[in-house]
Amino acid sequence: MAAQPLETPTRRPGGDTEVRLREPVPEDGPALWRIARDSRVLDVNSPYSYSLWCRDFAATSVVAEDDAGPCGFVTGYVRPDAPGTFFVWQVAVAETHRGRGLARRMLDRLGARLGGRGHRFMEATVTPGNTASTAMFSSFARDHGCDLRRTPLFGAPHLPEGHEPEVLFRIGPLPAAR
DSSP states (O other), rough: OOOOBBSBOOOOGGOOOBBEEEOOOGGGHHHHHHHHHHHHOOOOOOOOHHHHHHHHSSGGGGEEEEEEEEEEEEEEOOOTTTTTTTEEEEEEEEGTTSSSSHHHHEEEEHHHHHHHOOOOEEEEOTTTHHHHHHHHHHHHHTTOOOEEEOOOOGGGGGGGGOOEEEEEEEEEEEEEEE
């Protein structure tokens, strides 16, 4: 099954490889698992779970790819008990594509897609030491004219020893579809 691109690919200035954004397909699972593993900062799920995620949550996820294959992803899901809210599970960009705004570009694409479907809020958890994610979600909220609320969500009673607490970032309401 071929994935449909979500945007027309463009070549970046300086000759960088073009990067396209699209919904994932199950065949992307192994590459997404490798990107997560190689990030050295994400809690890595089983390889199987990434293929399953690409099948069951494709509509709430984004894959970035260049001619060599997937080079980044954002996975997420609509919260079952809060259907107006989608939760961003993981954001990862291959080392070769970092520092180019790709994570934010994927988040913008996902926010526009899900905001257009009536989802009014985005949530994610961020550990206190993850300054890159804090900056990305903060700039997303600011640039889209949304409020950003930060509240403790999971601490020592919920996480294994040595895991930083997880702070809930709640962004919204998202702009309505244009």
